[in-house]
Amino acid sequence: MAASDANAVPAVTMRARAIEYIGKRHRFHVWEALPWILIAAAYFVFPDRMTFGTQVLIAIMFALSLDLILGYAGIVTLGHAAFFGVGAYTVALLTARLNWGEPVTSLIIATLISAAAGFISGWFLLRYRGLTLLMLTLATAILLQEAGNYRSDITGGYDGVPGMEIWKLFGVFENDLYGRTYYIYIAVLLFLVFLVVRRIVYSPFGAALTGIRENVRRMHAIGSPVHRRLVAAYTIAAGIAGMAGALFAQSTAYTTLGVFDFESSAKVMVMLILGGTGRLYGAFAGATIYMLLEDHLAKLSPEFWQFGIGLLLVLAVLFARRGLLGLIEDIGIYFKTGGKS
Amino acid sequence: MRTVKWLGCAALGLVLATGARAENVKIGIMLPFSGVNADLGDANIKAMDLYIKLHAKDIAPHTIEVVKRDEGPPSGANAKTVATELITNDKVKLIAGVVFSPSAIAIAPVITQAKMPLLISNAGTAWITTLSPYIARFSFSMWHDAYPMGTYAANTLKCKTAAMGYTDFPPGKDSTEAFKTGFEKAGGKIVDAIPMGNPAQVPDMTPFFQRVKDAKPDCFYVFIPSGNHASAVVKTYGELGMRKAGVKLIGPKDVVPDTKLQDMGDAAIGTIVMSNYAADFDNAQNKAFVKAWHETYGANSYPDFMSAAAWDTMAAVFHVVKTLNGKLDDPDKVMATLKGWTTNGPRGKVSIDPATRDVVNDERALEVIRKPDGKLGTKTLGSISQVKDQCKELKIGRCGTP
Structure with missing residues (x-):
């Protein structure tokens, strides 16, 4: 839709159309139930694979948090693992050092502390953009990792936090060997987090974030408090990433400084790009496909499975730059327009 | 039918x-x-x-x-x-x-x-x-090589003082702790302990080794995660002429792995390691x-x-x-x-x-030599039979909790 078209339509009609468009976007669609049906179905179809399932759900939550800042606010970061790590370590240190292993409260504390870490680092770092920001976020994760290594008497360093003991969920449900309890627990949390994120991105605040992504100067010009908006989004994303990290630490009852690795920051970004950024469900598609592929290829060929992942990435970059969901959208448009566009 | x-x-x-x-x-x-x-x-x-x-x-x-x-x-x-x-x-x-x-x-x-x-x-x-x-x-266990090496350095190699250099991650700390315990029990004195970067990349070893050379200890115990780190250790040790300066290079087997040994050249000759295996074992x-x-x-x-x-x-x-x-x-x-x-x-x-x-095995002190066929190899200086993990024997730190 070109700008000249818009100018031809009266302002009132424009406004009505805009309201309709935004309202339509916000409404739940039938297809949106699909990922949730799949998540529920997986529980019944693959009861023996729930440990893997929990890891997939955690990856989805982590990718979703990145989508909020990368996909919507356009903040490019290579240090998102920092918050995942802060969440994981909060849970780990609470149980190992303070003997507090209650899952729900430690999850809340971990989320809050990660959000605080996001707020503090975001306040300083989000004055920068592009490459500078990329390097600074990367440095944040490395700094946290080195701090953990420096005080390995507390953190256990790269060997992992010793003596973690996660209590039963609500004092009743044990984390069984098959991981079924935690699958349900994490699936429910993921759903709640998703509702929050969905609400955020379709709110005026979310629209402002998209505006910042598309054109910062114009947002400044219309008087939008850009820095404050970015910090707010960054804080929320950090909190969600921290929650994913906390769930990781709880479900595996284990964490090491490896969670701060550059690889995990990069991996979550790859997942998101594979699925499609700025589309909410991109995180679901990308994380699931990445994890499934990794798992299957690693079983098929323990030595060369990374080749398969690499190939997929190359194909995605060549033929589906907007990710898998972008590709599906393109195909949908192609058929709607009868192949004319 | x-x-x-x-x-x-x-x-x-x-x-x-x-x-x-x-x-x-x-x-x-x-x-x-x-x-x-x-x-x-x-x-x-x-x-x-x-x-x-x-x-x-x-x-x-x-x-x-x-x-x-x-x-x-x-x-x-x-x-x-x-x-x-x-x-x-x-x-x-x-x-x-x-x-x-x-x-x-x-x-x-x-x-x-x-x-x-x-x-x-x-x-x-x-x-x-x-x-x-x-x-x-x-x-x-990290203690299998390092603890006997400490004892051996003090008693047999006659080192009165030693410096330690280690890659800054848990096995490095574990190994130097074990060496220190063995060395000090045998009457030796540790003069310096230097963290030398992280395992992910090989650092420039020169400043660490120069510091050791200036301190003039009798022995220099090095722990690194084998592989390319090992090559850098031996190279720097040779370049700084530390053997001539009277500082013996010692360590666990990781310092001279069989996979890297042939490329190390003359600088490696004379290095003494404690090990449970070498491809040359007779x-x-x-x-x-x-x-x-x-x-x-x-x-x-x-x-x-x-x-x-x-x-x-x-x-x-x-x-x-x-x-x-x-x-x-x-x-x-x-x-x-x-x-x-x-x-x-x-x-x-x-x-x-x-x-x-845990495993119980023989530990041998090995010296790197040039074999008659021109390749580098190892010579067994002495062996200690049936070594147990001393960390658990002495109940040190987390090894003490059952």
């Missing part, structure tokens, strides 16, 4: 009489097969595959089915998922392998919960075996092992200490299958069979201490 029936009955009777129903024993192997550390998994799996190939007939009529899974990155992030799936999905009878200590630590709770015997073929953090009654270790088992290795993997491929440990690990698996007649359903029986198990492998006499489930 009748004859066939009779023959069938006879065969059936024979099988029933001997009572040997052929069992197919499914075992899981977890090793790093991908990423920068894939060569570590390679050194392990080559030895295991070789053992299975050469000894398959020993356990007839039973067979072994191997499920190989990627252990993942050194952080151990993947390990728990993989171990759980081997247990719940593949339904293996035991798990062997594990290179990185974090992986072993991460899966210990699952191992205990599922009562799944875990036979460790590398991971060396001393206190791992205290984490679960179902863990047995066939490789070494015993019949090792000669056969190295020969079979060369025949299968080529003349330029050498086994190292990891391969030797992996070989012994697989020997233990076979011992269990043989002893229990292929019925590995009772994990407690499997562990009981492993406790006190003794073998004569490439490393010489190796056994599992029934009390700690």
Whole structure:
């Protein structure tokens, strides 16, 4: 839709159309139930694979948090693992050092502390953009990792936090060997987090974030408090990433400084790009496909499975730059327009 | 037709009489097969595959089915998922392998919960075996090399003072702690301990080594994660002329790995390490092992200490299958069979201490020499027989908690 078209339509009609468009976007669609049906179905179809399932759900939550800042606010970061790590370590240190292993409260504390870490680092770092920001976020994760290594008497360093003991969920449900309890627990949390994120991105605040992504100067010009908006989004994303990290630490009852690795920051970004950024469900598609592929290829060929992942990435970059969901959208448009566009 | 029936009955009777129903024993192997550390998994799996190939007939009529899974990155992030799936999905009878200590630590709770015997073929953090009654270790603890090296440096090499340099991660701290304990007990004095960067990249060693050279200790104990770090250590040591300055380079076997030794040149000659294995070991088992290795993997491929440990690990698996007649359903029986198990492998006499489930083996002080054929090799200066993990013997730190 070109700008000249818009100018031809009266302002009132424009406004009505805009309201309709935004309202339509916000409404739940039938297809949106699909990922949730799949998540529920997986529980019944693959009861023996729930440990893997929990890891997939955690990856989805982590990718979703990145989508909020990368996909919507356009903040490019290579240090998102920092918050995942802060969440994981909060849970780990609470149980190992303070003997507090209650899952729900430690999850809340971990989320809050990660959000605080996001707020503090975001306040300083989000004055920068592009490459500078990329390097600074990367440095944040490395700094946290080195701090953990420096005080390995507390953190256990790269060997992992010793003596973690996660209590039963609500004092009743044990984390069984098959991981079924935690699958349900994490699936429910993921759903709640998703509702929050969905609400955020379709709110005026979310629209402002998209505006910042598309054109910062114009947002400044219309008087939008850009820095404050970015910090707010960054804080929320950090909190969600921290929650994913906390769930990781709880479900595996284990964490090491490896969670701060550059690889995990990069991996979550790859997942998101594979699925499609700025589309909410991109995180679901990308994380699931990445994890499934990794798992299957690693079983098929323990030595060369990374080749398969690499190939997929190359194909995605060549033929589906907007990710898998972008590709599906393109195909949908192609058929709607009868192949004319 | 009748004859066939009779023959069938006879065969059936024979099988029933001997009572040997052929069992197919499914075992899981977890090793790093991908990423920068894939060569570590390679050194392990080559030895295991070789053992299975050469000894398959020993356990007839039973067979072994191997499920190989990627252990993942050194952080151990993947390990728990993989171990759980081997247990719940593949339904293996035991798990062997594990290179990185974090992986072993991460899966210990699952191992205990599922009562799944875990036979460790590398991971060396001393206190791992205290984490679960179902863990047995066939490789070494960091203290196996480092503690006797401390004693040896003070008593035999006559070093009064020593400096320590280590890569700043848990095994480095563990190893230097062990050396220090042994050295100080024997009357030596540590003058300096220098952290030398992280394991992910090889730092410029010059400033660290210069600091040591200026301090003029008699011995310089270095711990690094083998591989390319080792090459840098020996190179810098040679360039700074530290041997002429009277500083002896000593360390665990990682300083002069068989895989890197030939490229190190004259600077390596005279380095003294404490080790449980070198490809040059002069015993019949090792000669056969190295020969079979060369025949299968080529003349330029050498086994190292990891391969030797992996070989012994697989020997233990076979011992269990043989002893229990292929019925590995009772994990407690499997562990009981492993406790006190003794073998004569490439490393010489190796056994599992029934009390700690950790390995007991001979340690040898080796000096790097140039062999008559022009290649670099090692000469055994002395050996200490049947060394136990001193961290657990002396109950130091987390090794003291059962």
